[in-house]
Amino acid sequence: MAPRITDALKTVFIFIILSSVFTCSAGDSENDRDFEFCGKWRNGGKALKLTYNLSPGCAPILISANESSLSIEGQITAQCNKSGVISLDQSGPPTGTHFCLFWEPLLDQLQLQVGGETHKLCEPAGLQQSCCTNLSPSSNEPETSYGIINGSIKGDVLTSKSLAAYGFFGESINCKEQFCDKAIKGPTQVNMIEEAVMRSETVGSVELPCALSSVVVMKEDFQGSDIVLTASPGLPPESIPSIHLPPSLRPPTKTSVKVVCTIFKNSSFFQEGGMSIVDNVVGISVENEIIRDLSEPIRIGFHHRAIHRTFSRKCVSWDTRKDPLKVNWLDDGCLTKQKGEKETECHCNHLTYFTVLVEMEPRPVRHLLALTAITSLGCAVSVISCLALIIFLCRKRKCKEQSIPIHLGLAMSLLFLNLLFFLTGTLANLGEEALCRWVGAGLHYALLSSFTWMALEVFQTFRLVYLVFTPPLKPYIWGLIGFGFPALPVVTLAMVGDIYGVREVAPSDDVSNPYQMCWMKNNHKALLAHYFTNVTVLAILVFSGLVMLFLVYRQIRRRDEWKQNQVAFLSIWGLSCLFGTTWGLTFLNFGPLSDIILFLSCILNSFQGFFLVLRFYMLGWMRKQTGGSTLGTSSTGSTRQHMLQPQEKS
Known part of the structure; x- marks a missing residue:
């Protein structure tokens, strides 16, 4: 039993060795672009000649030599069909005449160098589709006094003996395809x-x-x-x-x-x-x-x-x-x-x-340091402003003004957005990838929530002007829309993965030292997510907001209250400047005014919480100056009170 096992192991071992040899041999001769065979032609020192007989095909080619003649014959070319005799104007030295045969299958070109002279046996005939290549030694003639010594392929000597002839065989391949495979490696x-x-x-x-x-x-x-x-x-x-x-x-x-x-x-x-x-x-x-x-x-x-x-x-x-x-x-x-x-x-x-x-990354940002400083200052001021506004609105909730829940939701979303944006650079540099993913997702949610509450603000103004007698919605419905709807795309993107994380923004003056923040990553998935969520929602917000504000203006511009009271005008102006259109400046960030647009957008959006508080303060102050009631110092309350009151009484 043991001898059988030993024989089986020997067979497997030999098979592995042979497989390795054949694999290495195949790899060494893999579709050579050209073939180069060189050697020394030992001749009799008499008048020498070159004879050749070439025809299309891919059969063995024979390179032979004797005391007066060097011959090349066989089927190796794609189109060349030539034969002839060339007299060489020289006598061979005693040590032998050096020669090289060059074959380029892709060009169908064959040339022979003998004693420093080049003879083109086959001229280039264009790039060939099918050609004969991978020439390998077949059979060599026995040793003789006159013949070829030190025969070599691309410098690798086959034998130092003097042989009467060398034989090579090739294979036909798709030459253009194989040549491309090698050329584009x-x-x-x-x-x-x-x-x-x-x-x-x-x-x-x-x-x-x-x-x-x-x-x-x-x-x-x-x-x-x-x-x-x-x-x-x-x-x-x-x-x-x-x-x-x-x-x-x-x-x-x-x-x-x-x-x-x-x-x-x-x-x-x-x-x-x-x-x-x-x-x-x-x-x-x-x-x-x-x-x-x-x-x-x-x-x-x-x-x-x-x-x-x-x-x-x-x-x-x-x-x-x-x-x-x-x-x-x-x-x-x-x-x-x-x-x-x-x-x-x-x-x-x-x-x-x-x-x-x-x-693949967004272009380097000009004046990034200045923009970062402005954004940080604006976010800090907006956080304080939104906190003050939230306290103010909470105290006003007893007035039961139906727009107060919307103002409160907007103030809370802006507070969350500005707070995260103020801290995102610091959190990104902590090196915690998991933390940055959560912060990036939270920042995206706060942005979408702010967009949603801005849309609700504009819609509420439109509703109070055009839908006067519709019953007010419950506060929890506004909250469900403003805080619940933005969570859907953020949760979906978080489940997809590889969306949120560290984002690098390179300054134009030092691209090797980028600013890091927690946001959407720099990859194709995150880019698609950005366009399908942020850009799409922003486009809808800006377009629908402008349409609704235009309809509100058209409805109230003929009323006496519009001409007599500037509070209404300030209310409409505040909505148009705050809710969506400032973010719409990002669509104009191109051309020679891109730097100005970038700074303007940075200032208006980072200080948005402050402008919101300033607007509420100005509305209340102007109402006191005109002797109006302090009830409804919100934009929509003012709009309803000063523009719709005559309609409601009628």
Whole structure:
């Protein structure tokens, strides 16, 4: 029984070793871009000649030598079908004549170097779809006096003996696809694509699975060119960039030179941390030239998905002068022209790889220190103001004014919002991720609750003007709406996860030292949550608030009370300034006035609690000046008393 177990273990062990050998061998010869076989041709020192007989296919190829002839024959090419004899104008030295055979399957090019001279046996015939590659040694002829010594593949010596011939066999593969797989494994390999297209002797469009190229020949009469690339399955027509080559691109010292424009279909290896490539990467290169400081820039029009204005985009080029192992995008030498949300045009004065980068994080904030100081001061003042207002409204509850519960709910939500916003920076720097998630969720809830109570304030004014005889709602109904409704989206987002946490806001003058706060994170889920909750609710609040206030104004503007009493005007003005429209300034944060809008929004929103108290105080003071009753010093009470009283008496 033991010998059987031993034999079985030996079999398994041998199988594992063989599997490892075959795996390593396959990995070493994996779809080489080219084949290079070199050696020394030991000949008789007489007149030498080169003979070749090549035909399409993927059968074994034989490289043989004798005292006067070096021969290459077999089926290895895709289109080349040639044979002939070439006389070599030299005699072989006693130590042997060095030679190398180069085979590039993608270009279908075969050339032989003998004694310092190059003979092209097969000229480049364009990029091949199917080709013969992965050449491996098959059988070698026995040792002989005249033949090939020190035969090697890419520098690896096969044997030091003198053999009459070397045989190799290959396999037929999808050459374009396999070439792309190797070319896009890293940024150091990407130039292989443009080099291959440049050397393929093709003019016009050249398509690969990973790229789409166009080759243009610039002659002496070159007056510029607009590159038109045909769409392919990997590139929809609407996403293909437009490229304009200026006349200054042609080197004045050359009468004819090629330029290659390439659109890369897969740009994932061009990505850089913190940035996102919008769509395509375009590479432009001139044959054997380094082009920079063009008098007229090249123009590349990128057509991409819609980019929201809160994300900055810029045209960049790949700086190949630094570490070639690292993708390094720079905006030097490129001018960005935004032509709408879905189009960006780049004007660049040099040649390399170009694209449009979008900052995944919101753009750095200008004057962040000043804005933070204003916000902190405003939040502190608003907290004190809201506390005073809550005490005041609690004392007024005995008046049974139906709007007091709404004012009280707004004051409480603003108190909670300003208090959390005042403390969020300190809490974020404590390093407790769990705590910051709770604070972020609480801050989001307070914001949505404040929006809801603002909407209820405006609705109550509309209700008192248009729905005079409707019975008042119970205070708990207002509380259920104002405090209960905002909890639904916040609880849902908290259950989804990875929404709330530490948020970094980078100042424009020192992006390496960001301000930290507890809020929504910087990721796609949090961004979607922001748009579907905050932006949507704010848009509804601003739009509906303005509509309702306009309807209220239209209803009361013809009454005598409107002309006689400024309290009513101040009430309407207060509602329009406080409830929603100040937050609506965020929609105007773009263009040359963005800094002014940002400061104005920061001041109005952070001091909102103070303005709310100031408004109540001014209403009460003006009512005393006009000899009115102090009952209903709230906005809606004043509106009802001074504008609706004649209607109610009638």
